[in-house]
């Protein structure tokens with residue numbers, strides 16, 4: 001359901017397997033000849049629409065080295081005796097979708113009702129594999145996210161027992177945010193009440209657009225009226241934060257349609273909304289349909305940047321609080337904890353095929369093959385297939401990435417915490433980005449302009465790559 005997807009989290013990143021939730025530290029990984037200019041933006045152009053030639057679509061980060069496949073199980077095992085420290089989240093992946101939305105690169109498996117109970121049984125078994133181990137059991141978990149796929153596709157009784165199982169196995173903090181991601185199609189009172197009985201206190205629903213024609217063109221089933229009715233019903237329980245994902249840049253989505261999408265979401269009195277840009281990937285049905293001329297093209301970058309700016313203006317005028325550059329809260333119920341923490345350095349316990357986790361910066365990825373994941377869990381083995389060791393400055397880079405998501409970077413504070421002379425290292429970059437209209441300096445704080453916010457993912461990745469090159473070269 002993710003649009004984001006943020007890490008596993010959804011800028012989301014839309015797209016690709018393995019999920020971003022999942023890929024918190026996903027750097028470019030490419031070795032290219034180093035030159036200062038490759039970190040620069042274009043000058044003398046409108047920075048909002050033309051600062052770079054294209055947008056980076058994955059979560060920014062600096063990766064460490066891969067652990068050899070034959071050592072993954074043993075190395076992971078050795079991490080389990082260390083209690084988690086700092087913030088922690090848990091991600092539980094549900095890979096099923098009832099339809100394949102055209103734009104989506106997250107689609108993994110079709111859904112059949114018979115699969116729901118078996119899948120839930122296996123997930124509950126995986127949750128118990130590390131029961132009693134310090135890395136899972138010691139230290140509070142601050143946010144749980146059921147993502148997918150479409151968690152709301154599961155049958156009501158399975159949603160309830162999965163949520164109850166999570167709450168009984170994981171050491172959740174008293175104020176733990178428990179999010180169920182999903183879609184409103186086939187999400188009626190029985191499933192809503194099952195989620196409440198299981199302890200869900202936040203719903204993140206992929207509406208994408210309220211425009212019925214666009215929804216149906218993209219493979220979404222419910223009409224604007226049905227979506228709105230379901231949202232009203234869910235809100236009427238007054239039990240949880242209800243937020244929706246909206247996407248700008250769909251084919252046929254004019255600026256008027258986009259502003260209407262925001263207006264309709266506002267009129268539903270939700271607790272918040274997330275606004276993501278559409279990324280069209282060639283391998284998705286949408287990419288193919290556009291290539292073959294069956295569907296008109298999606299918005300280009302100048303149009304997307306104008307829609308981004310219009311969305312920011314509309315929500316600021318409506319006094320929404322900005323929790324990150326893409327997340328907006330209307331009420332105090334919406335905290336967006338999972339997405340904020342997972343983009344920083346929080347530990348992440350991950351369950352389900354293709355889910356990605358992180359223990360003290362060691363990033364692991366579960367088997368993406370549904371069958372292999374099931375087989376390994378049923379054999380009593382954690383189904384991890386990949387493990388990456390952290391960069392020596394993992395916490396520093398994650399602090400940079402998390403701050404960029406907020407749109408500002410307190411360089412003096414980071415220098416003090418991590419002992420890195422950011423301002424002197426970054427000086428040539430900061431000067432050029434200021435000239436290009438992407439950032440401004442307020443004392444020691446770098447603030448993204450509106451254009452910088454639109455290009456945040458590029459700036460964050462470039463900054464981290466630049467810092468890594470400079471610090472590794474200087475060997476400090």
Ligand code: SF4
Nearest residue numbers: 001097101104107149
């Ligand atoms: S429901 Fe649609 S958007 Fe969500 S993960 Fe499935 S295919 Fe993608």
